[in-house]
Amino acid sequence: MKRFFLIFVLSLFSITSYTQSLSGKVRDTLNIRKYDRVQFEIKLKKINSEKEYFSTSDMDGNFRFSNIENGDYQFTINNEFYDKNIFLIKINGDTSLNIFVKKFCQYHENKTSVCPKCKSSEKVVPIFYGLTTLDFMKKNKKKYHFAGCELSYCMPNWYCKRDRLEF
Incomplete structure (x- = not known):
């Protein structure tokens, strides 16, 4: 019975360690007009394991990552008309971000x-x-x-x- 309980607890821990989500919005530092909407490619890379997740924002800048582990991540936003923006973030449970990026000049x-x-x-x-x-x-x-x-x-x-x- 102890062995069953231990396996149950370990399996529960492994399931909950992957159920976090990261969501938010990428915004331009300038006030974008409604017809200037753009999409961003987003990469989330776990620092200590090199595990990577990829997403694309919608035209309003909204993004979401599901089933990710807790930990420290490098959050990279790419778009050909914007500077490469890299942020370090910590995920501990469901996390929401508002990220401001600037255009390349x-x-x-x-x-x-x-x-x-x-x-x-x-x-x-x-x-x-x-x-x-x-x-x-x-x-x-x-x-x-x-x-x-x-x-x-x-x-x-x-x-x-x-x-x-x-x-």
Whole structure:
């Protein structure tokens, strides 16, 4: 009888160790308009065992993993238009997350004013965005490259006069 009870308890423990779930929502750090909805590929990797789980969010960013073990995990979110986002999370029972990710911008990668084409900063000036006066533009045409009033999340910061390149 003791042996049966021990086997029952062990089997109950092994069943309950896999019944946890992880669910939540991936959100853009910017306010996404309703027509900008995207899907994300999500990988959950248990740190000490290398066991991996995969999921895809729906178009609203909702995701769910079922039947996962308690433990420490690396949570990775992939989408070609977003930075690779990696988080460390701990699962101990049913867990819910709200994850905020940011879009990839090629201009954020460049931290210097060195032109990627001519490899010089000699003819490089900052880009000026925004509404200004004609008088201001005439006085500062050597100091800035004027790029207009429309702004977005991903805008270049520098302009090379030699190569006529925004970067």
